[in-house]
Amino acid sequence: MKIYVLLSHIPVLVSILYAAFSFHKLGRHIRIFCSFLLLSGLVQLVSLVLWFKQVNNLPLLHFYVPLGLACLTFFYHSILKSIINRYILWGLLCLFMLFSIINTLFIQPINTYNSYALTVESILIVIYSLSSFIFMLNSIPGGVNAKAIKSLNWINSGLFIYYTSSLLIFYFGSILAVHSAPAIARYAWAMHAFFSVTMYVFFTIGLWKEQHN
């Protein structure tokens, strides 16, 4: 089991190391995205350590979800600023932060799985990524050359495929942990790990394309 958990973290590590080494060569949009990569890398590392020490790592998720959405809102704002009013994006982020805090304080305590916040976050990211697909099919975002679109497309595709596929796992996450048969929960989280690996592979390809266009 441990070996599978470790293996599933390799693509995360590869994409973060690649982003760190090539940061100075990356464009503005991808640099903003690197903040999300850095955050997710840090959270994955700490949660891995806690998992090995058999300490509950779910509290991390309560911080990771709002902060992750904040980073991705910055990223999507840089792409979509010409079609979506920035007050809508920032307004949605503020509302989500508020919801996330209320959820942690009153609905799903910090030691439990925050499935509601994760589900809402996933829905928002799927909407942002679909908007970006449509936008990039119609025009080139300001300050981005046509070739850089390829790498943005890969990163956006990674986010889309992960958050779309994992939406149901996030929604049923708390039920899976408590009520389902262990085999179903194991398979579901194995599939989640596969979606996550797919996303980080897409990120790595996107970063590679950014430099080799």
Next chain:
Amino acid sequence: MEGTTQLSNLVYLLPLLAIIFIVAAGVLMLNLHFQKNLFHQKLMQEEIISNHQKELLRSSIQVQEDERKRIAVDLHDELGAVLSIARMHLVALEQQTRIPEECIGSLKDIRELTETSISSIRRISHELMPQNLQMFGLLETLQHIVSTANNSNGINIRLNCDDKLESLPWSVSLGLYRICLELINNTIKHAQAKHINISIRLDGRQLTLFYVDDGIGITEKELKNGLGQKNIQARAISIGATVNMGNNETGGFYAMLKLPDITII
């Protein structure tokens, strides 16, 4: 009861996840396909615009050349002829014995001014439309320019040309002639050079012109914004050539023009 329903629903979760993943992958594939199509369409549009601009440039240079030719012919044949007749009358007047003494000097001055005007008109009309180029072709015209420049400017020009240059189309000969003239003028005016090497080679259907001097070179600003450089670029584009200009290792200026597909007459 509700909890039991949710638990029984979990049985469908895994296949549902797989289906959602496949659908999401399908959306990505479709998006990739649309992106590729759009990219090709944009490339084609850009190519059409670029070709249209080249065509516009070509026709504007053609119009310019036609107008130059008309002005050159009008100057030479009409104004030149009128001034020649005026000069002839002035010479006849000077030879008359009844002319008062005080008018003879003025008459001589007028005749000399007329002669200067005639030679100026001839020079201007030849510059506007090089008759040598029409009559003798590019090679001999360039050789003539080189020998004139070598005799008068304290500069040494070496010309190394292919004999097959005589068979170039008129538009290409004229374009190359104008480009060479612009390059030589620029070197003489700004480069403080002592030597110029010009080489024009025809290899199959590809023509290569290499120009190099040993002067002080060209600044980045002049290279980007210089009127002469823009003229050279425009002329090159109008004949379907590409031109690279800059400074070589020794600091002098160089220009490399390549015409990839030339139709030889």
